Amino acid sequence: MINLTKIVAAILVLLAIVLGGYAWMLGRQAPAKTAAATAPSEQTKSQQPLTYAVVVATKPLPAGQVIPADALRIERLTVNPAGAFQEVATAAGRVPVLDLSEGSPLMENQLVSGLALRVGEGERAIAIKADEIMGVGNKIQPGDFVDVFITLKSDGKDVDRSQARLLLSRKRVLAFGSASLDGLPSKTVDKQQQQAQRTEAARTAVLAVPVDDVNRLTIGDATGRLMLALRNPNDMAEPDPKLFADLPTALQPASIRPGEPRRAPLEGLDRAQAGLTTVDLVTGGKATTGRPALTEARAISNSTRAPLPGIARGGLQVEVIRGDRSETMSY
Template sequence: MNSRVTMGFAVLLLIGAVIAGYWGLVLSRPSPAPTAIPLAQAPAASVAAPVVQTVDDSLRQPVLVLVHDLAPNTPLTAADLTLERVKVAPAGSFNKIEDGVGRSALRALAAGTWLSESSFDAGGSLARMIRPHERALAVAVDEVIGAGGQLSPGDYVDVMLFLPQDASNADKSAQLVIPALRLLSVGELLGPTVDGQAAGNRELSSDERLKLEQRRSSARTVVLAVPEQMLSRLMLATQSGILRLAVRSAEEKNLQRYWAGDNDLVARLDSTNRNLLHFNQLTLSTAPKPPTVASAARAPRGIEIIRGNQVTQQTP
């Protein structure tokens, strides 16, 4: 055999031996032992989620909620109601199905509404925004009267009155008629009810609120919450002269005091202490008025004495 062929064959055998030896070493190594999971930790991972879920459910409270839309004066059945568990239950909400079965509301209620005693109270939106000693009175406004169109429900305003000079009023005057009246609505935009719910017992969508906000600046009427004893004064003022609504600072926290049950806010801020005023009493002038022609004509005349053909006047 040729020497070169023999040498090449030997090289091939050497390479094959090296490869075979390498694979032998690889296959002879022991496989790594699987990592042991501590028995104390394995059950904890599987049990942690149910434990947290159980604790979370125990902290939730049941709230009675409408399943379907409810038409006015329609008695509720058990099929119309369900209990939802929430972390914070709304104040005054029912927590049992029996609390709502057989009851009917005087207004339409939407599905998803949580039920309370106020859900079945009589009255519309404005009637549920005031207390028994108050009255809701609408006042016509424009951009000037309404503080440049910047009024919002919940603001507190002073009602100012300007009296022009005319036949019934000898002097011009400007005065504060009633201080610190709460705005219930501006145009179609309503504030919250006395129990903190949205007017109409539903929350407005973002699009609905945006449309109402856009129309707020051009509103032509506002509704004020007026104490009953001052209702006649405001009514007289609206017909006597020119009104202005002066907005009070939010730092006075009058709205917070109202929700806290402060019923005497307006009475304490009012210094005039008047209940019913005549038009002439609204002027602040104290100067005596000059006698009119009519009063001069009513001055006492002398007594006419006739003696024969002589007539004389004698003043008593």
């Protein structure tokens, strides 16, 4: 009986050893089959290149002209250039700084950026001299609205009497000193450098000014002292232009021919082209005794003026008036 039990136990031990060896063999074959099965799928994936959605031009885009939405499309490219656009809506309406060919990807550094995008239509960005007193103790920040006052001191030459008055009202500050409203994120990460930038004395202030008021601001900055008055952005009050006469322009508009309709007053670029004189800015356009005499020249018809001795008929005669003196010349 004891021998039978030993024989059975020996058989069971041998069976366990055989089953263990078989299990070990199956364990080694399974990873090999799995690796062989997954290898084709990974190879298939590696054969398909990774692509990116990039906005490209569908036709040549000239520099300086607004990009229409129908001139752009999205293509899948194997490269993703730095600064490329992924949506047409974000690139449409921008202006390229250089000519772009058809099919070229649009990138941020190829388009107009910076402070120019903050200037509204019909406005111009004008820089004027600034200091701590003029700039409200350097408390002005980009985005603020200011009134521009001018002070003119009497010196017996160009200004008859000293005066101070409002020159321009509610103008937007685009930049003050090194701080600018250009929409770009600050590259300064050091807090000490940021604090030094705030306390740095500003030397210039950049204002957004309607183009027909640029002459007024530039002459005021050249002949008088400007002062910026900070105002609440919710204060929309401005002087009524109907209460004051328009200043005459330096260039007189062309005369209207008989039968032509009456022209509208000069505005915008036309008024800026006509210009403004310092004496008219000071006096409001009123004639003064201290105003220097102008040199006037006008053609004289031969039928109304007798020819001067020694001058043949048929030549053009011009009368030149200098103050109270008159002289007739022929050429």
